[in-house]
Amino acid sequence: MIRVTLPAHLRKLAQVDGEVSVDVAGPVTQRSVLDAVEARYPMLRGTIRDHVTHHRRAFVRFFACGEDLSQESPDAPLPGAVATGAEPFMIVGALAGG
Amino acid sequence: MSGVRVLVGTRKGAFILTADGKRERWDISGPHFAGWEIYHIKGSPVDPNRLYASQTSSWFGQIIQRSDDGGKTWHQPGTPPGEPTTAPDGSPKGESNKFVYDTSPENGKPLTTHQWYDGTAHPWEFKRVWHLEPSLSDPNMVYAGVEDAALFRSNDGGQTWQELAGLRGHGSGQFWAPGAGGMCLHTILLDARNPNRIFIAISSAGAFRTDDAGNTWQPINRGLHSLYIPNPTAEVGHCVHRIAMHRSRPDVLYMQKHWDVMRSDDGGDSWHEISGNLPTDFGFVIDVHAHEPNTIYVVPIKSDSEHFPPDGKLRVYRSRSGGNDWEALTKGLPQSDCYVNVLRDAMAVDSLDNCGVYFGTSGGQVYVSADAGDNWQPIVRDLPPVVSVEVQTLP
Numbered sequence: 175m176i177r178v179t180l181p182a183h184l185r186k187l188a189q190v191d192g193e194v195s196v197d198v199a200g201p202v203t204q205r206s207v208l209d210a211v212e213a214r215y216p217m218l219r220g221t222i223r224d225h226v227t228h229h230r231r232a233f234v235r236f237f238a239c240g241e242d243l244s245q246e247s248p249d250a251p252l253p254g255a256v257a258t259g260a261e262p263f264m265i266v267g268a269l270a271g272g
Numbered sequence: 273m274s275g276v277r278v279l280v281g282t283r284k285g286a287f288i289l290t291a292d293g294k295r296e297r298w299d300i301s302g303p304h305f306a307g308w309e310i311y312h313i314k315g316s317p318v319d320p321n322r323l324y325a326s327q328t329s330s331w332f333g334q335i336i337q338r339s340d341d342g343g344k345t346w347h348q349p350g351t352p353p354g355e356p357t358t359a360p361d362g363s364p365k366g367e368s369n370k371f372v373y374d375t376s377p378e379n380g381k382p383l384t385t386h387q388w389y390d391g392t393a394h395p396w397e398f399k400r401v402w403h404l405e406p407s408l409s410d411p412n413m414v415y416a417g418v419e420d421a422a423l424f425r426s427n428d429g430g431q432t433w434q435e436l437a438g439l440r441g442h443g444s445g446q447f448w449a450p451g452a453g454g455m456c457l458h459t460i461l462l463d464a465r466n467p468n469r470i471f472i473a474i475s476s477a478g479a480f481r482t483d484d485a486g487n488t489w490q491p492i493n494r495g496l497h498s499l500y501i502p503n504p505t506a507e508v509g510h511c512v513h514r515i516a517m518h519r520s521r522p523d524v525l526y527m528q529k530h531w532d533v534m535r536s537d538d539g540g541d542s543w544h545e546i547s548g549n550l551p552t553d554f555g556f557v558i559d560v561h562a563h564e565p566n567t568i569y570v571v572p573i574k575s576d577s578e579h580f581p582p583d584g585k586l587r588v589y590r591s592r593s594g595g596n597d598w599e600a601l602t603k604g605l606p607q608s609d610c611y612v613n614v615l616r617d618a619m620a621v622d623s624l625d626n627c628g629v630y631f632g633t634s635g636g637q638v639y640v641s642a643d644a645g646d647n648w649q650p651i652v653r654d655l656p657p658v659v660s661v662e663v664q665t666l667p
Contacts, residue, residue, distance in 0.1 A: 181331075181332075182307075183307060183308065183329065183331070183332055184332060187332075187335065187348075216350070216351055217335075217348050217350075217351045217369075219367075219369065219370070220333050220334065220369045220370060221332040221333050221335070221369075222332070225369070225370045225372065226372055231331070231332065231333060233330055233331040234331065234332070267331045267332070268331070
């Protein structure tokens with residue numbers, strides 16, 4: 175089970191509190207995790223990555239295990255701790271100052 | 273007694289203001305979709321409980337919301353509450369937020385480029401829905417004007433959207449350029465007499481008309497004169513801020529352009545200026561009295577660099593003669609130290625016997641006049657900056 179944290183706006187859209195959990199068959203990558211999140215919560219399609227190109231939206235970033243993974247290939251394996259559920263995959267809205 | 277429901281979109285959520293026909297005591301509901309920009313909310317003319325809302329964010333993109341109970345509850349029409357979140361074939365729903373430009377060989381024109389601010393070619397990129405215009409006859413049909421400028425239509429209550437690509441493919445698209453707010457299609461007027469005729473306006477391209485339900489379009493900008501573009505009388509490139517019409521007289525159009533208030537008496541084929549004695553003819557909103565097709569309203573703004581009323585006085589101007597002769601309406605409005613703006617979609621009228629006029633400001637006030645503009649009062653004073661105001665007259 176993969177743990178995923180969503181920013182507050184997206185939690186409200188998905189009508190969830192706290193983390194969400196998804197199952198991923200096969201390699202655990204950004205793409206497979208986001209595919210699973212969008213399948214479970216289709217109202218989030220287009221909010222994290224583009225509907226068509228599936229590129230990450232410009233003001234969204236991905237973190238896990240203290241690392242910024244935003245620029246990683248969507249098909250690169252995520253850290254093992256994410257794959258085992260020990261650490262969450264974090265979807266974060268980029269901040270633009272106070 | 274009949275009443276009104278005012279639908280207010282702000283930078284940080286939506287608010288619904290309701291009152292009986294006296295329009296003196298108001299109930300305030302909201303914020304709905306707190307924290308999100310709500311560019312526009314509008315109700316179906318044939319089913320007042322059917323509302324559509326454009327919820328948008330620079331971070332998380334475009335969400336379409338729908339209410340079937342007058343704004344008490346909302347859902348994304350692609351994912352109705354209580355229904356499975358996947359289609360029978362296992363594919364995810366959630367298509368109601370998907371606005372994809374039509375590039376199909378059958379319908380789409382080649383997706384070329386438009387002009388960027390510096391004149392260079394720039395690809396079309398969907399950003400948000402500025403305006404939702406429900407059909408005059410079918411609550412499940414609704415049009416969406418979007419940035420980068422294009423017109424979409426849904427025939428299934430907002431579940432899916434298809435571009436009317438003939439507009440963007442008109443041939444002049446490569447010369448369209450963004451205004452300060454982006455390259456947005458912000459005005460959609462449906463002709464009550466002729467369902468095949470639609471008017472739209474784009475900043476900064478101008479006004480366009482279709483007479484075949486959106487398949488083909490022609491620019492309708494003859495008579496416009498814009499000093500801020502290389503050719504002041506060009507076919508396209510004019511920064512039209514808003515167009516308004518009276519349903520009983522759809523060949524008469526009123527326009528608030530970047531500068532200049534204009535009028536057409538021939539469905540947009542030609543325009544002439546009606547700024548007359550206005551203190552400034554820059555502004556964003558323009559609207560028409562519900563029962564008097566010759567009575568129109570604007571809110572003059574000082575200039576394109578100073579987006580606030582001249583002299584710090586918030587004044588609505590009314591012409592009862594279809595333009596040129598304007599009177600300032602000030603009773604109940606701040607007449608000193610007022611430096612708010614009134615954006616293009618932030619004025620509306622109700623259709624009660626004594627026509628109500630409404631507008632919202634960048635300072636978060638929503639004002640109402642229950643007597644066609646003679647006297648004003650604030651319904652609310654401290655909302656987030658108001659982007660849009662619509663009103664429904666309820667039985």
